[in-house]
Structures are given as structure tokens and as C-alpha cells.
Amino acid sequence: MKTTLIKLNNWQVKKRQVKAKPHEILVLCPRCLQNHTCAQDLISDVHNCKHCGKCQVTELVKLCDELGVNLKFATGGGMAVKLVRDPGVKAVVAIACEKELFMGLLTTIPKPVLAVKNLLPHGPCVNTGVSIQNVREALLELIE
Numbered sequence: 001m002k003t004t005l006i007k008l009n010n011w012q013v014k015k016r017q018v019k020a021k022p023h024e025i026l027v028l029c030p031r032c033l034q035n036h037t038c039a040q041d042l043i044s045d046v047h048n049c050k051h052c053g054k055c056q057v058t059e060l061v062k063l064c065d066e067l068g069v070n071l072k073f074a075t076g077g078g079m080a081v082k083l084v085r086d087p088g089v090k091a092v093v094a095i096a097c098e099k100e101l102f103m104g105l106l107t108t109i110p111k112p113v114l115a116v117k118n119l120l121p122h123g124p125c126v127n128t129g130v131s132i133q134n135v136r137e138a139l140l141e142l143i144e
């Protein structure tokens with residue numbers, strides 16, 4: 001059910017051909033993408049990442065800098081919704097688990113959000129991952 005609705009959401013955002021300038025696009029990440037042993041403060045600024053290679057934050061920061069889009073981390077659903085509802089944000093690529101994506105999509109309508117499911121090689125909520133290729137493809141869909 002949730003998978004179908006997430007797919008349906010992505011399909012309708014693509015069908016509407018939503019486009020935005022890079023600086024109007026937000027890539028929203030869950031805290032669990034950061035390696036659990038890392039003390040760098042990514043909530044204040046993702047560029048606090050030291051690029052040690054222990055998690056995929058390095059690759060995400062490089063991708064978002066290359067494309068000129070904003071990358072932010074959220075500690076929870078409330079913070080994520082606040083970031084998405086920022087009037088300066090015209091389109092979003094949201095990375096999260098299926099449950100969080102489903103709840104997030106419902107609470108941020110009508111803002112266009114392309115959802116990318118995160119990978120759970122160690123189970124939920126710890127040292128999660130994401131397909132950087134899927135994030136890149138979602139961003140290229142949105143960038144005008």
C-alpha cells in the first residue's frame with residue numbers, strides 16, 4: 001500500500017513536469033544516513049562532513065554541490081516538514097524509509113516531492129544508505 005502510494009506520488013510529480021532552479025530544490029536526508037560514530041554537526045551545515053568515507057554523506061554532499069542544490073539533514077518528522085514547507089523551496093527530493101516517506105508526503109501536500117527510499121543494510125534507523133544514482137536521477141528530473 002505505502003509502496004504503491006509512493007510510486008504514484010513520484011509518477012504524478014514527473015507527469016506534471018515540475019521544474020525548479022537548483023537553489024530552489026531541497027534534498028532532505030534522515031539523520032541515520034550519517035555513520036552512528038560520527039560527531040560532525042550536519043544539522044547546522046552538511047559541509048561539516050570531513051569526508052572520511054565511513055558513510056555516504058561524502059557522496060551526497062559532492063552530488064548536491066555539483067548540481068547546486070541544497071542538502072539538509074533532519075532529526076525528525078517535525079523538522080523535515082518545516083524544511084519542506086519553507087516558501088523558498090519549490091521542489092524536494094526526500095530520502096527516507098518507506099514509513100517516513102509516506103507520512104511526510106501526506107503532510108507536505110501540495111509541495112512536489114520526489115521520494116527516494118533509503119537502503120537498510122544494518123536494519124532501520126542506523127547506518128542507512130541510499131542509491132546515489134537514484135538521487136541524481138530524481139534531481140535531474142526536477143532541475144530546469
Ligand code: SF4
Nearest residue numbers: 038049050052053055
Ligand atoms: S563521511 Fe562525513 S558524515 Fe560520514 S562519518 Fe565521515 S565525516 Fe561523518
